[in-house]
Amino acid sequence: MKPAARRETIVQLVDELGEVHVDALSEQFETSRETIRRDLNELDAAGLIRKFHGGARKASNGADTGLIEGPFDARMAMRTAEKAAIGRCAAGLFEEGAVIFVDTGSTTIAFARALARRRGLTVITNSPEIAGLLARPEGQHRLYLLGGEIAAEGRETLGALAIEQLRQFKAQHAVLTIGGMTRGEIMDFDLRETELARAMVARAGKVTVLADHSKLDQAGVFEVAELSQIDRLVTDREPPEEFAASLRAAGVEIIVADEA
Known part of the structure:
Protein backbone atom coordinates (compact mmCIF):
# COMPACT_ATOMS: atom_id res chain seq x y z
CA MET A 1 0.00 0.00 0.00
CA LYS A 2 1.29 3.46 -0.90
CA PRO A 3 2.04 5.81 2.04
CA ALA A 4 -0.74 8.25 1.09
CA ALA A 5 -3.34 5.47 0.97
CA ARG A 6 -2.08 4.02 4.26
CA ARG A 7 -2.31 7.41 6.00
CA GLU A 8 -5.79 8.02 4.66
CA THR A 9 -6.85 4.63 6.03
CA ILE A 10 -5.30 5.47 9.40
CA VAL A 11 -7.33 8.70 9.55
CA GLN A 12 -10.48 6.73 8.75
CA LEU A 13 -9.68 4.18 11.47
CA VAL A 14 -9.13 6.94 14.02
CA ASP A 15 -12.41 8.54 12.96
CA GLU A 16 -14.31 5.24 13.33
CA LEU A 17 -12.58 3.81 16.42
CA GLY A 18 -11.63 6.98 18.27
CA GLU A 19 -8.16 5.67 19.05
CA VAL A 20 -5.55 3.44 17.37
CA HIS A 21 -2.21 1.96 18.49
CA VAL A 22 1.14 1.63 16.75
CA ASP A 23 1.49 -2.12 17.32
CA ALA A 24 -1.94 -2.91 15.89
CA LEU A 25 -1.41 -0.64 12.89
CA SER A 26 2.00 -2.16 12.22
CA GLU A 27 0.45 -5.61 12.16
CA GLN A 28 -2.55 -4.56 10.07
CA PHE A 29 -0.47 -2.83 7.38
CA GLU A 30 2.41 -5.34 7.59
CA THR A 31 4.96 -2.58 8.00
CA SER A 32 7.41 -1.49 10.69
CA ARG A 33 6.47 0.41 13.83
CA GLU A 34 8.86 3.17 12.79
CA THR A 35 6.97 3.61 9.51
CA ILE A 36 3.68 3.86 11.41
CA ARG A 37 5.19 6.41 13.82
CA ARG A 38 6.27 8.55 10.83
CA ASP A 39 2.75 8.32 9.45
CA LEU A 40 1.29 9.42 12.77
CA ASN A 41 3.76 12.30 13.03
CA GLU A 42 2.78 13.60 9.58
CA LEU A 43 -0.95 13.22 10.24
CA ASP A 44 -0.58 14.98 13.58
CA ALA A 45 1.33 17.84 11.93
CA ALA A 46 -1.52 18.19 9.40
CA GLY A 47 -4.03 18.42 12.24
CA LEU A 48 -5.87 15.25 11.18
CA ILE A 49 -5.15 13.27 14.38
CA ARG A 50 -3.51 13.77 17.76
CA LYS A 51 -0.53 11.52 18.41
CA PHE A 52 0.27 10.14 21.86
CA HIS A 53 2.91 7.70 23.07
CA GLY A 54 2.11 4.40 21.37
CA GLY A 55 -0.82 5.55 19.24
CA ALA A 56 -3.17 8.32 18.14
CA ARG A 57 -6.69 9.56 18.77
CA LYS A 58 -9.13 11.99 17.17
CA ALA A 59 -7.90 15.55 16.94
CA SER A 60 -9.41 17.56 19.78
CA ASN A 61 -10.20 20.63 17.69
CA GLY A 62 -13.23 22.73 16.99
CA ALA A 63 -14.45 20.33 14.32
CA ASP A 64 -15.05 17.69 17.01
CA THR A 65 -17.33 20.04 18.89
CA GLY A 66 -19.30 20.93 15.76
CA LEU A 67 -18.13 24.56 15.88
CA ILE A 68 -15.76 24.67 12.89
CA GLU A 69 -14.42 22.50 10.10
CA GLY A 70 -10.79 21.52 9.80
CA PRO A 71 -8.37 23.27 7.41
CA PHE A 72 -9.31 23.00 3.74
CA ASP A 73 -6.12 21.16 2.75
CA ALA A 74 -6.69 18.65 5.56
CA ARG A 75 -10.22 17.98 4.32
CA MET A 76 -8.90 17.52 0.78
CA ALA A 77 -6.73 14.66 2.07
CA MET A 78 -9.58 12.79 3.77
CA ARG A 79 -11.81 10.12 2.20
Missing part, protein backbone atom coordinates in the same frame (compact mmCIF):
# COMPACT_ATOMS: atom_id res chain seq x y z
CA THR A 80 -10.44 10.78 -1.26
CA ALA A 81 -11.67 7.46 -2.70
CA GLU A 82 -15.20 8.04 -1.42
CA LYS A 83 -15.28 11.61 -2.73
CA ALA A 84 -13.95 10.51 -6.13
CA ALA A 85 -16.72 7.89 -6.36
CA ILE A 86 -19.35 10.46 -5.40
CA GLY A 87 -17.94 12.89 -7.97
CA ARG A 88 -18.00 10.31 -10.79
CA CYS A 89 -21.55 9.29 -9.95
CA ALA A 90 -22.81 12.87 -9.72
CA ALA A 91 -21.14 13.90 -12.98
CA GLY A 92 -23.25 11.34 -14.80
CA LEU A 93 -26.49 12.95 -13.64
CA PHE A 94 -26.27 16.04 -15.86
CA GLU A 95 -27.06 16.20 -19.56
CA GLU A 96 -25.15 18.25 -22.12
CA GLY A 97 -26.40 21.82 -22.08
CA ALA A 98 -27.24 21.85 -18.36
CA VAL A 99 -26.62 25.06 -16.38
CA ILE A 100 -25.15 24.31 -12.95
CA PHE A 101 -24.14 26.26 -9.86
CA VAL A 102 -21.24 24.51 -8.06
CA ASP A 103 -20.02 25.66 -4.67
CA THR A 104 -16.56 25.09 -3.18
CA GLY A 105 -15.56 22.01 -1.21
CA SER A 106 -13.36 18.94 -1.37
CA THR A 107 -16.25 16.83 -2.70
CA THR A 108 -17.33 19.34 -5.35
CA ILE A 109 -13.70 19.54 -6.50
CA ALA A 110 -13.80 15.75 -6.98
CA PHE A 111 -17.08 16.27 -8.87
CA ALA A 112 -15.42 18.88 -11.12
CA ARG A 113 -12.60 16.45 -11.99
CA ALA A 114 -15.20 13.98 -13.25
CA LEU A 115 -17.31 16.69 -14.89
CA ALA A 116 -14.27 17.80 -16.91
CA ARG A 117 -14.71 14.63 -19.01
CA ARG A 118 -18.21 15.72 -20.03
CA ARG A 119 -19.04 18.24 -22.76
CA GLY A 120 -21.13 21.35 -23.28
CA LEU A 121 -22.11 22.34 -19.73
CA THR A 122 -22.49 25.83 -18.29
CA VAL A 123 -20.99 26.09 -14.81
CA ILE A 124 -21.16 29.04 -12.41
CA THR A 125 -18.83 28.61 -9.43
CA ASN A 126 -17.01 30.50 -6.69
CA SER A 127 -14.05 28.12 -6.89
CA PRO A 128 -11.01 29.08 -9.01
CA GLU A 129 -9.86 25.46 -8.76
CA ILE A 130 -13.13 24.11 -10.13
CA ALA A 131 -13.08 26.68 -12.94
CA GLY A 132 -9.52 25.65 -13.79
CA LEU A 133 -10.41 21.95 -13.89
CA LEU A 134 -13.24 22.62 -16.33
CA ALA A 135 -11.36 25.11 -18.54
CA ARG A 136 -10.27 22.55 -21.10
CA PRO A 137 -10.89 23.28 -24.79
CA GLU A 138 -12.06 19.73 -25.49
CA GLY A 139 -14.85 20.03 -22.91
CA GLN A 140 -16.36 23.11 -24.57
CA HIS A 141 -17.87 24.21 -21.27
CA ARG A 142 -19.04 27.75 -20.58
CA LEU A 143 -17.59 28.90 -17.28
CA TYR A 144 -18.38 31.81 -14.97
CA LEU A 145 -16.19 32.48 -11.93
CA LEU A 146 -17.84 34.62 -9.26
CA GLY A 147 -15.71 37.43 -7.87
CA GLY A 148 -15.54 38.54 -4.27
CA GLU A 149 -13.32 38.25 -1.23
CA ILE A 150 -10.78 35.44 -1.58
CA ALA A 151 -11.04 32.98 1.33
CA ALA A 152 -10.11 29.46 2.48
CA GLU A 153 -6.43 29.70 1.55
CA GLY A 154 -7.37 31.07 -1.87
CA ARG A 155 -9.76 28.23 -2.66
CA GLU A 156 -12.98 30.26 -3.00
CA THR A 157 -14.60 33.67 -3.29
CA LEU A 158 -17.25 34.75 -0.80
CA GLY A 159 -19.14 37.75 0.49
CA ALA A 160 -21.58 40.34 -0.84
CA LEU A 161 -19.83 40.80 -4.20
CA ALA A 162 -19.96 37.06 -4.98
CA ILE A 163 -23.64 36.86 -4.02
CA GLU A 164 -24.48 39.99 -6.06
CA GLN A 165 -22.90 38.43 -9.14
CA LEU A 166 -24.57 35.08 -8.50
CA ARG A 167 -28.00 36.74 -8.51
CA GLN A 168 -27.48 37.68 -12.15
CA PHE A 169 -27.77 33.96 -13.02
CA LYS A 170 -30.57 31.42 -12.99
CA ALA A 171 -29.46 27.78 -13.12
CA GLN A 172 -31.25 24.49 -13.67
CA HIS A 173 -29.20 22.87 -10.93
CA ALA A 174 -27.16 23.67 -7.83
CA VAL A 175 -24.55 21.15 -6.70
CA LEU A 176 -23.55 21.69 -3.09
CA THR A 177 -21.11 20.28 -0.61
CA ILE A 178 -22.17 20.53 3.05
CA GLY A 179 -20.88 20.52 6.61
CA GLY A 180 -23.62 18.20 7.82
CA MET A 181 -27.10 16.87 7.13
CA THR A 182 -29.70 16.30 9.83
CA ARG A 183 -33.17 14.79 9.54
CA GLY A 184 -34.57 18.22 8.79
CA GLU A 185 -31.94 20.30 6.98
CA ILE A 186 -28.52 20.63 5.39
CA MET A 187 -26.01 22.69 7.35
CA ASP A 188 -22.59 24.32 7.18
CA PHE A 189 -19.99 25.67 9.61
CA ASP A 190 -19.06 28.96 7.90
CA LEU A 191 -21.61 31.78 7.70
CA ARG A 192 -20.33 33.24 4.42
CA GLU A 193 -20.27 29.82 2.74
CA THR A 194 -23.80 29.27 4.06
CA GLU A 195 -24.99 32.57 2.59
CA LEU A 196 -23.55 31.73 -0.83
CA ALA A 197 -25.08 28.24 -0.78
CA ARG A 198 -28.47 29.72 0.19
CA ALA A 199 -28.26 32.08 -2.78
CA MET A 200 -27.51 29.14 -5.09
CA VAL A 201 -30.50 27.21 -3.75
CA ALA A 202 -32.75 30.23 -4.28
CA ARG A 203 -31.63 30.65 -7.92
CA ALA A 204 -31.64 26.96 -8.95
CA GLY A 205 -34.42 24.70 -10.19
CA LYS A 206 -33.08 21.56 -8.50
CA VAL A 207 -30.55 20.97 -5.73
CA THR A 208 -28.12 18.04 -5.57
CA VAL A 209 -26.10 17.52 -2.38
CA LEU A 210 -22.77 15.66 -2.44
CA ALA A 211 -21.81 14.24 0.96
CA ASP A 212 -19.85 11.25 2.18
CA HIS A 213 -21.31 9.12 4.97
CA SER A 214 -19.52 11.04 7.75
CA LYS A 215 -21.69 14.11 7.03
CA LEU A 216 -25.01 12.27 7.40
CA ASP A 217 -27.07 12.63 10.57
CA GLN A 218 -24.54 15.27 11.69
CA ALA A 219 -25.32 18.89 12.51
CA GLY A 220 -23.38 21.98 11.50
CA VAL A 221 -23.81 25.51 12.84
CA PHE A 222 -25.87 27.31 10.16
CA GLU A 223 -28.89 26.04 8.24
CA VAL A 224 -28.43 26.17 4.47
CA ALA A 225 -31.79 24.71 3.43
CA GLU A 226 -34.58 22.47 4.63
CA LEU A 227 -34.59 18.89 3.36
CA SER A 228 -37.74 19.65 1.40
CA GLN A 229 -35.64 21.98 -0.79
CA ILE A 230 -33.21 19.17 -1.68
CA ASP A 231 -33.87 16.94 -4.69
CA ARG A 232 -30.97 14.45 -4.56
CA LEU A 233 -28.29 13.23 -2.20
CA VAL A 234 -25.26 11.49 -3.70
CA THR A 235 -23.30 9.63 -1.03
CA ASP A 236 -20.92 6.68 -0.69
CA ARG A 237 -22.93 4.41 1.63
CA GLU A 238 -26.55 3.55 2.21
CA PRO A 239 -27.70 5.78 5.09
CA PRO A 240 -29.11 4.14 8.24
CA GLU A 241 -32.73 3.20 7.66
CA GLU A 242 -34.31 5.73 10.02
CA PHE A 243 -32.25 8.54 8.53
CA ALA A 244 -33.00 7.36 5.00
CA ALA A 245 -36.71 7.31 5.84
CA SER A 246 -36.51 10.98 6.89
CA LEU A 247 -34.86 11.87 3.58
CA ARG A 248 -37.45 9.99 1.53
CA ALA A 249 -40.29 11.57 3.50
CA ALA A 250 -38.87 14.98 2.52
CA GLY A 251 -38.75 13.94 -1.14
CA VAL A 252 -34.96 13.49 -1.32
CA GLU A 253 -33.74 10.87 -3.80
CA ILE A 254 -30.80 8.87 -2.35
CA ILE A 255 -28.11 7.85 -4.84
CA VAL A 256 -25.27 5.63 -3.60
CA ALA A 257 -22.07 5.85 -5.62
CA ASP A 258 -20.21 2.74 -6.73
CA GLU A 259 -16.54 2.96 -5.71
CA ALA A 260 -15.45 0.62 -8.51
Whole structure:
Protein backbone atom coordinates (compact mmCIF):
# COMPACT_ATOMS: atom_id res chain seq x y z
CA MET A 1 0.00 0.00 0.00
CA LYS A 2 1.29 3.46 -0.90
CA PRO A 3 2.04 5.81 2.04
CA ALA A 4 -0.74 8.25 1.09
CA ALA A 5 -3.34 5.47 0.97
CA ARG A 6 -2.08 4.02 4.26
CA ARG A 7 -2.31 7.41 6.00
CA GLU A 8 -5.79 8.02 4.66
CA THR A 9 -6.85 4.63 6.03
CA ILE A 10 -5.30 5.47 9.40
CA VAL A 11 -7.33 8.70 9.55
CA GLN A 12 -10.48 6.73 8.75
CA LEU A 13 -9.68 4.18 11.47
CA VAL A 14 -9.13 6.94 14.02
CA ASP A 15 -12.41 8.54 12.96
CA GLU A 16 -14.31 5.24 13.33
CA LEU A 17 -12.58 3.81 16.42
CA GLY A 18 -11.63 6.98 18.27
CA GLU A 19 -8.16 5.67 19.05
CA VAL A 20 -5.55 3.44 17.37
CA HIS A 21 -2.21 1.96 18.49
CA VAL A 22 1.14 1.63 16.75
CA ASP A 23 1.49 -2.12 17.32
CA ALA A 24 -1.94 -2.91 15.89
CA LEU A 25 -1.41 -0.64 12.89
CA SER A 26 2.00 -2.16 12.22
CA GLU A 27 0.45 -5.61 12.16
CA GLN A 28 -2.55 -4.56 10.07
CA PHE A 29 -0.47 -2.83 7.38
CA GLU A 30 2.41 -5.34 7.59
CA THR A 31 4.96 -2.58 8.00
CA SER A 32 7.41 -1.49 10.69
CA ARG A 33 6.47 0.41 13.83
CA GLU A 34 8.86 3.17 12.79
CA THR A 35 6.97 3.61 9.51
CA ILE A 36 3.68 3.86 11.41
CA ARG A 37 5.19 6.41 13.82
CA ARG A 38 6.27 8.55 10.83
CA ASP A 39 2.75 8.32 9.45
CA LEU A 40 1.29 9.42 12.77
CA ASN A 41 3.76 12.30 13.03
CA GLU A 42 2.78 13.60 9.58
CA LEU A 43 -0.95 13.22 10.24
CA ASP A 44 -0.58 14.98 13.58
CA ALA A 45 1.33 17.84 11.93
CA ALA A 46 -1.52 18.19 9.40
CA GLY A 47 -4.03 18.42 12.24
CA LEU A 48 -5.87 15.25 11.18
CA ILE A 49 -5.15 13.27 14.38
CA ARG A 50 -3.51 13.77 17.76
CA LYS A 51 -0.53 11.52 18.41
CA PHE A 52 0.27 10.14 21.86
CA HIS A 53 2.91 7.70 23.07
CA GLY A 54 2.11 4.40 21.37
CA GLY A 55 -0.82 5.55 19.24
CA ALA A 56 -3.17 8.32 18.14
CA ARG A 57 -6.69 9.56 18.77
CA LYS A 58 -9.13 11.99 17.17
CA ALA A 59 -7.90 15.55 16.94
CA SER A 60 -9.41 17.56 19.78
CA ASN A 61 -10.20 20.63 17.69
CA GLY A 62 -13.23 22.73 16.99
CA ALA A 63 -14.45 20.33 14.32
CA ASP A 64 -15.05 17.69 17.01
CA THR A 65 -17.33 20.04 18.89
CA GLY A 66 -19.30 20.93 15.76
CA LEU A 67 -18.13 24.56 15.88
CA ILE A 68 -15.76 24.67 12.89
CA GLU A 69 -14.42 22.50 10.10
CA GLY A 70 -10.79 21.52 9.80
CA PRO A 71 -8.37 23.27 7.41
CA PHE A 72 -9.31 23.00 3.74
CA ASP A 73 -6.12 21.16 2.75
CA ALA A 74 -6.69 18.65 5.56
CA ARG A 75 -10.22 17.98 4.32
CA MET A 76 -8.90 17.52 0.78
CA ALA A 77 -6.73 14.66 2.07
CA MET A 78 -9.58 12.79 3.77
CA ARG A 79 -11.81 10.12 2.20
CA THR A 80 -10.44 10.78 -1.26
CA ALA A 81 -11.67 7.46 -2.70
CA GLU A 82 -15.20 8.04 -1.42
CA LYS A 83 -15.28 11.61 -2.73
CA ALA A 84 -13.95 10.51 -6.13
CA ALA A 85 -16.72 7.89 -6.36
CA ILE A 86 -19.35 10.46 -5.40
CA GLY A 87 -17.94 12.89 -7.97
CA ARG A 88 -18.00 10.31 -10.79
CA CYS A 89 -21.55 9.29 -9.95
CA ALA A 90 -22.81 12.87 -9.72
CA ALA A 91 -21.14 13.90 -12.98
CA GLY A 92 -23.25 11.34 -14.80
CA LEU A 93 -26.49 12.95 -13.64
CA PHE A 94 -26.27 16.04 -15.86
CA GLU A 95 -27.06 16.20 -19.56
CA GLU A 96 -25.15 18.25 -22.12
CA GLY A 97 -26.40 21.82 -22.08
CA ALA A 98 -27.24 21.85 -18.36
CA VAL A 99 -26.62 25.06 -16.38
CA ILE A 100 -25.15 24.31 -12.95
CA PHE A 101 -24.14 26.26 -9.86
CA VAL A 102 -21.24 24.51 -8.06
CA ASP A 103 -20.02 25.66 -4.67
CA THR A 104 -16.56 25.09 -3.18
CA GLY A 105 -15.56 22.01 -1.21
CA SER A 106 -13.36 18.94 -1.37
CA THR A 107 -16.25 16.83 -2.70
CA THR A 108 -17.33 19.34 -5.35
CA ILE A 109 -13.70 19.54 -6.50
CA ALA A 110 -13.80 15.75 -6.98
CA PHE A 111 -17.08 16.27 -8.87
CA ALA A 112 -15.42 18.88 -11.12
CA ARG A 113 -12.60 16.45 -11.99
CA ALA A 114 -15.20 13.98 -13.25
CA LEU A 115 -17.31 16.69 -14.89
CA ALA A 116 -14.27 17.80 -16.91
CA ARG A 117 -14.71 14.63 -19.01
CA ARG A 118 -18.21 15.72 -20.03
CA ARG A 119 -19.04 18.24 -22.76
CA GLY A 120 -21.13 21.35 -23.28
CA LEU A 121 -22.11 22.34 -19.73
CA THR A 122 -22.49 25.83 -18.29
CA VAL A 123 -20.99 26.09 -14.81
CA ILE A 124 -21.16 29.04 -12.41
CA THR A 125 -18.83 28.61 -9.43
CA ASN A 126 -17.01 30.50 -6.69
CA SER A 127 -14.05 28.12 -6.89
CA PRO A 128 -11.01 29.08 -9.01
CA GLU A 129 -9.86 25.46 -8.76
CA ILE A 130 -13.13 24.11 -10.13
CA ALA A 131 -13.08 26.68 -12.94
CA GLY A 132 -9.52 25.65 -13.79
CA LEU A 133 -10.41 21.95 -13.89
CA LEU A 134 -13.24 22.62 -16.33
CA ALA A 135 -11.36 25.11 -18.54
CA ARG A 136 -10.27 22.55 -21.10
CA PRO A 137 -10.89 23.28 -24.79
CA GLU A 138 -12.06 19.73 -25.49
CA GLY A 139 -14.85 20.03 -22.91
CA GLN A 140 -16.36 23.11 -24.57
CA HIS A 141 -17.87 24.21 -21.27
CA ARG A 142 -19.04 27.75 -20.58
CA LEU A 143 -17.59 28.90 -17.28
CA TYR A 144 -18.38 31.81 -14.97
CA LEU A 145 -16.19 32.48 -11.93
CA LEU A 146 -17.84 34.62 -9.26
CA GLY A 147 -15.71 37.43 -7.87
CA GLY A 148 -15.54 38.54 -4.27
CA GLU A 149 -13.32 38.25 -1.23
CA ILE A 150 -10.78 35.44 -1.58
CA ALA A 151 -11.04 32.98 1.33
CA ALA A 152 -10.11 29.46 2.48
CA GLU A 153 -6.43 29.70 1.55
CA GLY A 154 -7.37 31.07 -1.87
CA ARG A 155 -9.76 28.23 -2.66
CA GLU A 156 -12.98 30.26 -3.00
CA THR A 157 -14.60 33.67 -3.29
CA LEU A 158 -17.25 34.75 -0.80
CA GLY A 159 -19.14 37.75 0.49
CA ALA A 160 -21.58 40.34 -0.84
CA LEU A 161 -19.83 40.80 -4.20
CA ALA A 162 -19.96 37.06 -4.98
CA ILE A 163 -23.64 36.86 -4.02
CA GLU A 164 -24.48 39.99 -6.06
CA GLN A 165 -22.90 38.43 -9.14
CA LEU A 166 -24.57 35.08 -8.50
CA ARG A 167 -28.00 36.74 -8.51
CA GLN A 168 -27.48 37.68 -12.15
CA PHE A 169 -27.77 33.96 -13.02
CA LYS A 170 -30.57 31.42 -12.99
CA ALA A 171 -29.46 27.78 -13.12
CA GLN A 172 -31.25 24.49 -13.67
CA HIS A 173 -29.20 22.87 -10.93
CA ALA A 174 -27.16 23.67 -7.83
CA VAL A 175 -24.55 21.15 -6.70
CA LEU A 176 -23.55 21.69 -3.09
CA THR A 177 -21.11 20.28 -0.61
CA ILE A 178 -22.17 20.53 3.05
CA GLY A 179 -20.88 20.52 6.61
CA GLY A 180 -23.62 18.20 7.82
CA MET A 181 -27.10 16.87 7.13
CA THR A 182 -29.70 16.30 9.83
CA ARG A 183 -33.17 14.79 9.54
CA GLY A 184 -34.57 18.22 8.79
CA GLU A 185 -31.94 20.30 6.98
CA ILE A 186 -28.52 20.63 5.39
CA MET A 187 -26.01 22.69 7.35
CA ASP A 188 -22.59 24.32 7.18
CA PHE A 189 -19.99 25.67 9.61
CA ASP A 190 -19.06 28.96 7.90
CA LEU A 191 -21.61 31.78 7.70
CA ARG A 192 -20.33 33.24 4.42
CA GLU A 193 -20.27 29.82 2.74
CA THR A 194 -23.80 29.27 4.06
CA GLU A 195 -24.99 32.57 2.59
CA LEU A 196 -23.55 31.73 -0.83
CA ALA A 197 -25.08 28.24 -0.78
CA ARG A 198 -28.47 29.72 0.19
CA ALA A 199 -28.26 32.08 -2.78
CA MET A 200 -27.51 29.14 -5.09
CA VAL A 201 -30.50 27.21 -3.75
CA ALA A 202 -32.75 30.23 -4.28
CA ARG A 203 -31.63 30.65 -7.92
CA ALA A 204 -31.64 26.96 -8.95
CA GLY A 205 -34.42 24.70 -10.19
CA LYS A 206 -33.08 21.56 -8.50
CA VAL A 207 -30.55 20.97 -5.73
CA THR A 208 -28.12 18.04 -5.57
CA VAL A 209 -26.10 17.52 -2.38
CA LEU A 210 -22.77 15.66 -2.44
CA ALA A 211 -21.81 14.24 0.96
CA ASP A 212 -19.85 11.25 2.18
CA HIS A 213 -21.31 9.12 4.97
CA SER A 214 -19.52 11.04 7.75
CA LYS A 215 -21.69 14.11 7.03
CA LEU A 216 -25.01 12.27 7.40
CA ASP A 217 -27.07 12.63 10.57
CA GLN A 218 -24.54 15.27 11.69
CA ALA A 219 -25.32 18.89 12.51
CA GLY A 220 -23.38 21.98 11.50
CA VAL A 221 -23.81 25.51 12.84
CA PHE A 222 -25.87 27.31 10.16
CA GLU A 223 -28.89 26.04 8.24
CA VAL A 224 -28.43 26.17 4.47
CA ALA A 225 -31.79 24.71 3.43
CA GLU A 226 -34.58 22.47 4.63
CA LEU A 227 -34.59 18.89 3.36
CA SER A 228 -37.74 19.65 1.40
CA GLN A 229 -35.64 21.98 -0.79
CA ILE A 230 -33.21 19.17 -1.68
CA ASP A 231 -33.87 16.94 -4.69
CA ARG A 232 -30.97 14.45 -4.56
CA LEU A 233 -28.29 13.23 -2.20
CA VAL A 234 -25.26 11.49 -3.70
CA THR A 235 -23.30 9.63 -1.03
CA ASP A 236 -20.92 6.68 -0.69
CA ARG A 237 -22.93 4.41 1.63
CA GLU A 238 -26.55 3.55 2.21
CA PRO A 239 -27.70 5.78 5.09
CA PRO A 240 -29.11 4.14 8.24
CA GLU A 241 -32.73 3.20 7.66
CA GLU A 242 -34.31 5.73 10.02
CA PHE A 243 -32.25 8.54 8.53
CA ALA A 244 -33.00 7.36 5.00
CA ALA A 245 -36.71 7.31 5.84
CA SER A 246 -36.51 10.98 6.89
CA LEU A 247 -34.86 11.87 3.58
CA ARG A 248 -37.45 9.99 1.53
CA ALA A 249 -40.29 11.57 3.50
CA ALA A 250 -38.87 14.98 2.52
CA GLY A 251 -38.75 13.94 -1.14
CA VAL A 252 -34.96 13.49 -1.32
CA GLU A 253 -33.74 10.87 -3.80
CA ILE A 254 -30.80 8.87 -2.35
CA ILE A 255 -28.11 7.85 -4.84
CA VAL A 256 -25.27 5.63 -3.60
CA ALA A 257 -22.07 5.85 -5.62
CA ASP A 258 -20.21 2.74 -6.73
CA GLU A 259 -16.54 2.96 -5.71
CA ALA A 260 -15.45 0.62 -8.51
